Amino acid sequence: MSVRPLDVLNRSLKSPVIVRLKGGREFRGTLDGYDIHMNLVLLNAEEIQGGEVVKKIGSIVIRGDTVVFISPSTGGD
Amino acid sequence: MSVRPLDVLNRSLKSPVIVRLKGGREFRGTLDGYDIHMNLVLLNAEEIQGGEVVKKIGSIVIRGDTVVFISPSTGGD
Amino acid sequence: MSVRPLDVLNRSLKSPVIVRLKGGREFRGTLDGYDIHMNLVLLNAEEIQGGEVVKKIGSIVIRGDTVVFISPSTGGD
Amino acid sequence: MSVRPLDVLNRSLKSPVIVRLKGGREFRGTLDGYDIHMNLVLLNAEEIQGGEVVKKIGSIVIRGDTVVFISPSTGGD
Amino acid sequence: MSVRPLDVLNRSLKSPVIVRLKGGREFRGTLDGYDIHMNLVLLNAEEIQGGEVVKKIGSIVIRGDTVVFISPSTGGD
Amino acid sequence: MSVRPLDVLNRSLKSPVIVRLKGGREFRGTLDGYDIHMNLVLLNAEEIQGGEVVKKIGSIVIRGDTVVFISPSTGGD
Amino acid sequence: MSVRPLDVLNRSLKSPVIVRLKGGREFRGTLDGYDIHMNLVLLNAEEIQGGEVVKKIGSIVIRGDTVVFISPSTGGD
Numbered sequence: 390m391s392v393r394p395l396d397v398l399n400r401s402l403k404s405p406v407i408v409r410l411k412g413g414r415e416f417r418g419t420l421d422g423y424d425i426h427m428n429l430v431l432l433n434a435e436e437i438q439g440g441e442v443v444k445k446i447g448s449i450v451i452r453g454d455t456v457v458f459i460s461p462s463t464g465g466d
Numbered sequence: 467m468s469v470r471p472l473d474v475l476n477r478s479l480k481s482p483v484i485v486r487l488k489g490g491r492e493f494r495g496t497l498d499g500y501d502i503h504m505n506l507v508l509l510n511a512e513e514i515q516g517g518e519v520v521k522k523i524g525s526i527v528i529r530g531d532t533v534v535f536i537s538p539s540t541g542g543d
Numbered sequence: 544m545s546v547r548p549l550d551v552l553n554r555s556l557k558s559p560v561i562v563r564l565k566g567g568r569e570f571r572g573t574l575d576g577y578d579i580h581m582n583l584v585l586l587n588a589e590e591i592q593g594g595e596v597v598k599k600i601g602s603i604v605i606r607g608d609t610v611v612f613i614s615p616s617t618g619g620d
Numbered sequence: 621m622s623v624r625p626l627d628v629l630n631r632s633l634k635s636p637v638i639v640r641l642k643g644g645r646e647f648r649g650t651l652d653g654y655d656i657h658m659n660l661v662l663l664n665a666e667e668i669q670g671g672e673v674v675k676k677i678g679s680i681v682i683r684g685d686t687v688v689f690i691s692p693s694t695g696g697d
Numbered sequence: 698m699s700v701r702p703l704d705v706l707n708r709s710l711k712s713p714v715i716v717r718l719k720g721g722r723e724f725r726g727t728l729d730g731y732d733i734h735m736n737l738v739l740l741n742a743e744e745i746q747g748g749e750v751v752k753k754i755g756s757i758v759i760r761g762d763t764v765v766f767i768s769p770s771t772g773g774d
Numbered sequence: 775m776s777v778r779p780l781d782v783l784n785r786s787l788k789s790p791v792i793v794r795l796k797g798g799r800e801f802r803g804t805l806d807g808y809d810i811h812m813n814l815v816l817l818n819a820e821e822i823q824g825g826e827v828v829k830k831i832g833s834i835v836i837r838g839d840t841v842v843f844i845s846p847s848t849g850g851d
Numbered sequence: 852m853s854v855r856p857l858d859v860l861n862r863s864l865k866s867p868v869i870v871r872l873k874g875g876r877e878f879r880g881t882l883d884g885y886d887i888h889m890n891l892v893l894l895n896a897e898e899i900q901g902g903e904v905v906k907k908i909g910s911i912v913i914r915g916d917t918v919v920f921i922s923p924s925t926g927g928d
Binding site for chain 1: 476479487489493498499500501505506507511523524525526527528529531532
């Protein structure tokens with residue numbers, strides 16, 4: 390009955406997610422891939438600070454080691 | 467007679483938990499899954515600071531690497 | 544003749560222990576379980592700061608990664 | 621359907637990338653190689669701070685352990 | 698001809714040692730056990746700050762991960 | 775077609791390199807060896823701060839764990 | 852032709868070395884042993900700060916995890 394964390398990532402493929410990193414930075418984008426280390430691939434990634442987009446980055450590979458959490462972003466906040 | 471830490475997580479599935487992260491942040495939510503790295507899946511997650519809900523996040527995958535403790539939350543505090 | 548660290552944890556099961564975490568926080572509680580990573584299960588856990596109980600937490604799973612030391616607490620301090 | 625993070629690196633070989641490191645430093649350069657630890661080889665690497673080139677470094681081997689993200693850089697920013 | 702670090706710990710069993718931890722804390726006590734991770738068991742442990750005993754702790758299990766060094770303490774300082 | 779990071783180290787043997795460590799320190803010297811952990815051996819090593827040589831160290835074994843990057847140093851800067 | 856980092860340690864056995872730790876502390880002493888984790892055994896160890904001996908420690912086991920570099924100390928500095 391337990392949902393495995395990587396299953397949640399799998400279900401979120403091609404959908405928008407929010408990723409928070411150690412140190413507080415956040416990225417938004419479309420989850421395009423991941424691996425067992427929680428390394429992530431985001432498309433149309435944007436870096437967020439204080440709720441504001443500070444940088445559009447395009448596609449990005451994030452090392453899982455720096456990730457605090459990943460949240461499927463569900464339209465309205 | 468020893469209780470294994472992952473057994474406690476298993477018994478807490480579908481129940482409310484509090485998760486404290488390195489750096490002091492806390493999340494509350496319903497534990498929907500975990501794995502052996504203590505990566506966690508929370509539903510209806512809320513981020514807490516100083517006892518106040520600062521953000522409603524929905525579902526969330528937390529990397530075990532950043533977890534300090536997980537506490538089954540038992541109704542009254 | 545050497546005592547293995549996990550043996551000490553085993554002998555402390557169902558007994559009160561003090562756990563200090565990186566960053567200086569301490570928890571007191573009854574050791575209810577552990578695993579080889581020194582992940583710990585405490586019952587009736589209390590968070591301590593400067594010798595004072597700042598929070599009663601109930602049961603708690605602590606990640607071994609954040610533990611500095613565990614001390615069987617022997618009645619009088 | 622999931623894109624593996626290392627595949628993205630593979631597709632970026634011989635192309636310009638931006639690499640952000642823990643602590644905030646960024647390097648730009650041509651991705652000339654990588655391994656499974658995300659150790660990277662950049663050619664014509666430049667160190668960037670606040671959007672400015674602060675140092676031209678030539679070729680460089682970056683340890684994956686220090687990497688936050690790698691972004692294929694697509695001409696215009 | 699090389700002395701293995703764990704051999705030194707073995708020769709120090711039942712003898713007084715000083716253990717310095719990351720962050721600068723020191724513990725004195727009788728080394729009662731260890732394992733290959735350098736997890737340590739001390740008896741009659743005392744926490745030291747600036748050369749002063751700030752806390753008597755009794756027996757203690759220290760996680761090797763937090764250890765900087767272990768020094769057999771040879772009577773006079 | 776991908777260059778492996780350790781191949782770059784191999785090609786740099788007996789040549790001058792610059793090594794930056796976590797925390798910002800840099801060492802210059804002749805790369806005399808390495809292993810798969812990116813532990814490095816430098817000969818005629820000099821510690822650099824702000825572009826100035828602050829210490830001549832001779833030969834040195836650097837733990838890979840502390841390395842941010844290694845750059846073959848190509849005569850002119 | 853490459854010198855392996857552990858070979859350098861082996862050649863330095865019974866000879867004076869300088870060990871710098873994360874956080875900047877240095878120890879001088881005679882290298883009496885090591886293992887593959889770069890855990891080190893020093894004899895007649897002295898802790899150094901700003902070039903001054905601040906503490907004579909005798910024999911010491913240093914965890915490799917905290918080591919930045921090890922330098923065979925060659926008589927004159």
